[in-house]
Amino acid sequence: MIRMLLRVLGREYAPPVRRTVALMTTTAVAEGLSYALLVPVLRALFGSTPGDAWTWLIAFGAAVAVYAALRYSSDLSGFRVGTTLLRGMYHRLGDHLARLPLGWYGKGRVGEVSVLASQGVLQAMGVIAHLLAPFISACVTPLTIVVVMLAFDWRMGLAALVAAPVVAAIQIWTGRSMAATDAERHERDHEATGRVIEYLQAQPVLRAGGRTLERFLLLDDSLREVQRASRRTVLSALPGVVGLTLTVQVVFTALLALGAYLALGGDIGAAEVLAILVLAARCADPLLSLSDIGGKLRGARSELARLDTVLRTEPLPEARQPIQPERHDLEFESVTFQHGDRTVIDDVSLSVPEGQRLAVVGPSGAGKSTLLQLLARFYDVDSGVVRVGGVDVRAISTEVLMERIAIVFQDVYLFDGTIEENVRLGRPDAGVAEVRAAATAARLDEVIERLPGGWAANVGEGGALLSGGERQRVSIARALLKNAPIVLLDEVTSALDPVNEAAVHEGIERLMAGRTVVMVAHRLRTVQRADRIVFLDGGRIVEEGSHEDLLRRGGRYADFWNISLAPAASE
Known part of the structure; x- marks a missing residue:
């Protein structure tokens, strides 16, 4: 004892x-x-x-x-x-x-x-x-x-x-x-x-x-x-x-x-x-x-x-002599990752040049969100290499890696505090003008204007006092304020109403401008403007190319695209 x-x-x-x-x-x-x-x-x-x-x-x-x-x-x-x-x-x-x-x-x-x-x-x-x-x-x-x-x-x-x-x-x-x-x-x-x-x-x-x-x-x-x-x-x-x-x-x-x-x-x-x-x-x-x-x-x-x-649970090992990447391009080289007995990512290789946008689509359970988690080093790969700026993420200190990445999740968690406190999590030392500018770019100012207390309004535990779209706008404002060169987006509009979806899309466009972006989406209309699209299924890349190229091929992506248009046509 x-x-x-x-x-x-x-x-x-x-x-x-x-x-x-x-x-x-x-x-x-x-x-x-x-x-x-x-x-x-x-x-x-x-x-x-x-x-x-x-x-x-x-x-x-x-x-x-x-x-x-x-x-x-x-x-x-x-x-x-x-x-x-x-x-x-x-x-x-x-x-x-x-x-x-x-x-x-x-x-x-x-x-x-x-x-x-x-x-x-x-x-x-x-x-x-x-x-x-x-x-x-x-x-x-x-x-x-x-x-x-x-x-x-x-x-x-x-x-x-x-x-x-x-x-x-x-x-x-x-x-x-x-x-x-x-x-x-x-x-x-x-x-x-x-x-x-x-x-x-x-x-x-x-x-x-x-x-x-x-x-x-x-x-x-x-x-x-x-x-x-x-x-x-x-x-x-x-x-x-x-x-x-x-x-x-x-x-x-x-x-x-x-x-x-x-x-x-x-x-x-x-x-x-x-x-x-x-x-x-x-x-x-x-x-x-x-x-x-x-x-x-x-x-x-x-x-x-x-x-x-x-x-006694071992944390992810930190490099003894960490390397600081000079670029912001992304690369997966023969990456395999297992979660328990299941292979989630199976020998995946792809690259995202600096400043370009990659969209990852596919059925549920295909491993799309896992790709983002490996980039942010939530896990270490079982084999292969994930690189940021040409440097293995395992050779980059966690602090430096997180400074370069802004993540917007589908499920947004807000701390029990004011809207301003939650936005400032992106960069606590930011000035008032910078915070206000980020809120405006994310169209969060519209939410603040109608809330009692404005910027001092309490969001409740987990952001319970805000709607899903309003929480998402806070998350985007937080990412804009962070001003990181790499942006990871995970199903950010999958459960929003049309009004909030339009506002969030506008904020996302401003967030992605001039940055290296990897986005995961079920609603395929959100990925049309990506420079390249990867269709993932069973942890493997089935198809890749631009939106127009993939439609012309008439493969899995084209089938998904036609299915996504069916509800709109029936309306």
């Missing part, structure tokens, strides 16, 4: 944890040793000169005061280190997530990381502030007391020592037996959370289809599974709790019987027996708390394991 915690924290944050663990261990030893002074205190009280107990009582009080000071220091250190490490862990996790390839972030992954970054980090780092001291005390203090008991009477100490391997075995067995139920509980919790979110987000569809009751039953089934998993978790923990309690009680009873036997035989004094029984009673409390602490530690350990998995 401690080893995994130190690995997750990293070298920078591990030393404070080691110091805190050492201080907590010292505190636990001091607590155990302070109880050793009970023996001379009881000897004096039960002896012929009870007044001599004052000296030992003062020594016992001093030892307790030292223990109290150490306990205060160790608890304070735990809270301070826990708070510092919580902040540091967020920074470390955030820095690592920022270096992971964007292709790593799937739909399920985003939800998993969001939960991990919130309650997961809190629970894992809470070990230091809340669980480490009680756990160390529950382990070290009883062992120290057993050593003290061995020093006063080896027979009583040896009898108490028998409990140590039994308690350790029970804890190990309980942890292993609960591993499966803990994993199942986490899985059921995750599934139930997804069902709740799904139920809330799907309300319009469910109500329109009259399926609300059915969906509620599905959610109810999921919650019942959580209840069953919780019950199994409790039942799995019960044998360990009962076993630990019985072990402690049996050992205490054995010590009581052994002490009475030795005292009656005259081998040991009544004071020593009483003191050892008091020490044994002090062992019982921390040992019995191990069940509760162990359950909390297992939960924290599972979160630490998930954190460790994320932090």
Whole structure:
């Protein structure tokens, strides 16, 4: 547990944890040793000169005061280190997530990381502030007391020592037996959370289809599974709790019987027996708390394991001596890329001269968007080379590559802030006049004029307070403000109404002017002005050429073009 915690924290944050663990261990030893002074205190009280107990009582009080000071220091250190490490862990996790390839972030992954970054980090780092001291005390203090008991009477100490391997075995067995139920509980919790979110987000569809009751039953089934998993978790923990309690009680009873036997035989004094029984009673409390602490530690350990998995995920390698491209032409040379077991791009070679426009069309699942992602190095290719300005993208630093590329996605995400803040993401240091000019070029000014608050209008989480076309205009304004020499467009008009489509087209034309462009589109009318068109199917280039050339050939592109014109002709 401690080893995994130190690995997750990293070298920078591990030393404070080691110091805190050492201080907590010292505190636990001091607590155990302070109880050793009970023996001379009881000897004096039960002896012929009870007044001599004052000296030992003062020594016992001093030892307790030292223990109290150490306990205060160790608890304070735990809270301070826990708070510092919580902040540091967020920074470390955030820095690592920022270096992971964007292709790593799937739909399920985003939800998993969001939960991990919130309650997961809190629970894992809470070990230091809340669980480490009680756990160390529950382990070290009883062992120290057993050593003290061995020093006063080896027979009583040896009898108490028998409990140590039994308690350790029970804890190990309980942890292993609960591993499966803990994993199942986490899985059921995750599934139930997804069902709740799904139920809330799907309300319009469910109500329109009259399926609300059915969906509620599905959610109810999921919650019942959580209840069953919780019950199994409790039942799995019960044998360990009962076993630990019985072990402690049996050992205490054995010590009581052994002490009475030795005292009656005259081998040991009544004071020593009483003191050892008091020490044994002090062992019982921390040992019995191990069940509760162990359950909390297992939960924290599972979160630490998930954190460790994320932090050990290798980011895309950065070039040791990055090269800065001087041109802005693009090239794919014999590129193959697999996603899982599926080959998405299969031996593709093509080039886009600087300042020209390439349109990529084809059926769904053909690999069109993947080409854009490889250009932006969301993934690394399995074989072949992707070049920008004649330089392999793997030899260009991520920062330099991103500076040269502006991307407009089909699904636009806006941060919960003002329109101006979202536009400025393209270039935060841009002047007011530049921001306004980009908005005008993207025809975003029309949206701003009719919104209450204008530029200060809040767009809501994910841009929920704007329509799809309005969000797209913000995205285009952001790309215009960035003023990057390479533009990647991914299905930017596929779901827009005619008014917004016309406005977005106008903004796109201004964005593409004088730049190297690769665009993916389903609506083939948007690609007519491209310098070259590539028809992709099954990850391979089936046809390529200009719009007129491809129509004359009467191949796949011509079929797609005729199909796209059919709805317009029927109207």
